Ligand SMILES: [Fe+2]
C-alpha cells in the first residue's frame with residue numbers, strides 16, 4: 001500500500017496505485033503524485049480578472065452541488081441517488097478548491113431540482129456544459145499558473161460528469 005496525493009484538491013488516496021479519478025475532486029490519474037513528492041501548490045497573486053472569474057466559478061459550483069444534492073434526495077432509484085450524491089460532493093469540493101484561491105467565505109445556496117431522474121439528468125448535462133464553457137473562457141483569460149491548472153482540470157472533470165450523465169440518458 002502507498003499514499004498518493006491529488007495535485008488539484010490536495011487529498012490523499014491510499015491504495016496499490018493511484019485511482020483512475022480522484023474520489024474527492026474527480027481529477028484524472030495523471031494529477032496524482034506519490035505522497036513523498038507532494039508539495040502544496042503556490043497560489044501567488046491572483047489578478048482582478050481571475051478573481052472575478054473564480055468568484056463566478058464558486059457560484060456555479062455551489063449551485064451545481066445543491067442541484068445534485070436535491071436530485072439525490074428526489075430520486076427513487078438507489079443507483080441514481082448514489083451517483084447524484086457523489087456528484088454533489090465532488091462539486092462541493094470544487095467550490096472549496098476555488099475558495100482557497102481567493103480566500104472567499106462559505107455561502108449558503110439553495111437550489112431546486114425536478115422530481116424525475118430523467119429531467120434532472122438532462123438539466124445536469126446542461127449545467128456541466130455551462131460550467132465547461134465558462135471554465136474554457138476563464139482558462140483563456142487566466143495568467144496565474146495555479147488558476148490555469150485548476151480551470152484546466154475542472155474542464156476535464158466536468159466533461160467526465162457529462163459523459164457519465166450522457167450514458168444515463170439511454
Ligand atoms: Fe482530487
Ligand SMILES: [Fe+2]
Pocket residue numbers: 061090091094131154158
Ligand atoms: Fe465542478
